[in-house]
Amino acid sequence: MITYGAAHRVAGVLGTGSYVPSRVITNKDVGELVGTTEEAIHRKTAIRERRWAKSEEATSDLALAAARAAMDQAGVRASQLGLVLVATSTPDSPQPPTACVVADELGAPDGTTAFDINSVCSGFAFALTVADRMLADADTDHALVIGADVYSRILSPDDRRTTVLFGDGAGAVVLGRGGRQQLVATRLASFSGARDLVGVPAGGSRIPPTEETAREGLHYFTMNGRGVRDFVEAEVVPGIRAFLADQGVRPEEIAHFVPHQGNGRMLADMAAQLGIPLEKTATTVTDYGNTGAASVPVTWDRLNRSGAVARDDLILLAAFGGGMSMGLALLRAR
Template identity: 65%
Template sequence: MITTGINRAARSTSAIGIVGTGSYLPAHVVTNAEVGEPAGVTDEWIFGKTGIRNRRRAKPDEATSDLAVIAGRAALESAGISAADVSLIIVATSTPDSPQPATAAIVADEIGARPGTAAFDVNAVCSGFLFALTTAEGILRAADGDYALVIGADIYSRILDPADRRTAILFGDGAGAVVLGRSGGGELLAGRLAGYGADRDLIRVPAGGSRIPPSMETVRAGLHYFAMNGRGVRDFVADTVTAGIRTFLVDAGVSAADLAHFVPHQANGRMLEDLAGQLEIPFERTRTTFEELGNTGAASVPITLDHAARAGAMGTGDLVLLAAFGGGMAMGLTLLRW
């Protein structure tokens, strides 16, 4: 487990915070009826189980980097800087354009970053954005950098089995981004990253790597599809994630009542209602996008944060808790002041 920022005396006095946000969603809206038919379930069943009504789907010629580039440009514009001002680019994704090169390298070139700008990917599945955010903050602080562009982007529609009602109904495609910089105002106050490898089989894509290389046989067997133990994931969130957030807040000297905004990974609306209730965070303070966008993987937290910021929901000085969980299993938490 990695924890940052709770020992204030050990940190630099120069505040690093989010100075810009952005997001991008494909235009194609996919309804519950469209995903429900091949999965053998109805619109009513999907909404009752998940709270999701729609999700977005990338065009056939759109790759993860395409979504990330547009979200990244929006965040740069929001921050009032250019790509040339960025010293670091991190893309969190578990659906990269290809195994190599890093999707971040493609993004760096497409947005016009300076030659030599550090760019790499992070894969902590749906927790990836917060792993990338904490990593970027540490690098900026250690290297005395000015700005970092951190992007979460996924196209899960490419790895879903349309007949699997446990997964096909949940996911949408999208990208969200933030710019980190010496804010002079808001600040990342604390972060915690944790992994639970013993539970790694709860979420997986079995084939396509060095353990089970791609072949005609693996494709025919459907081993390149995303697979999830839904009940196991729900138990993980109810037990491990809930306890982890409680401990994190205590260690940071913050109570749930102090939080102006809770921005969780948009895994499943019913799950988030339970999580907020267990944490005693009023649901009206929980920022959500799941009803119209579904679960957008590593993009869900930055998309939801961007939507809240652009809607004017975030006030100067507000305490914000970002929380994500996903395959690995992994959990990422970030406390920030807006």
């Protein structure tokens, strides 16, 4: 577990942006696909619809749209970027990094550092921390950090446990000196003994893709939902409490809680266990489902654009995902 505190912080939030595909998939649509009802899906997840990418859309396309929105808000051009990070577990392809695709399409100059980070749904928080630390020591003033995933491409139509939960999307932030919000501290942790709770069995060097693995559906995403919920209760909720305590912050001082949008019912339980009122909990899960690494930045961007963030407000970002992993970030509005 690693915590980065205020003594190391230089990065501020210059702009945020997000993008979700236009293709709406309702509970009725997905219920017919996996053999359940729209009422049952909503009762168990609080999700009513999600967005799935069109056939011609890849992760980089979603990432580009979110990046442009964040850069427009920040007033930063591609020529000013020194670092581009993309957090994703559904890259365009195994190689090259999706971040290189994004940097090239944006028109970032040759020499811009660009790479991917895969901590599954915690990836954005990990990338945010890496970008902040690199800005502290680098000869560049601006970093672009994106969380983007297209989970609809790796969902099994026979698995109602996962197919009803996931949507596609991308969220982005431009970091630099100054800005509307300042990073106060972040904490990153992995719990590798629980790595089997979430995964895609085939497609890598352990189980290369073959006709047989395709027939067996081993390239589809799998998740032990009960195990993930237990992990959140055992590690994430106590981890958030400890993180806040280490920063001298009480849960009631948090003005805006932006958790990973894994499941709406689980979010309500998390907020209650932390003592953070639901009215302070930002959500997009009802409209977009679980968008993987995009979940936190998409929700954060919607919060920022709502006008609800006031000067000196404390904002808590909290992500968890495969690995298992946890990424936390505390920010103060300025």
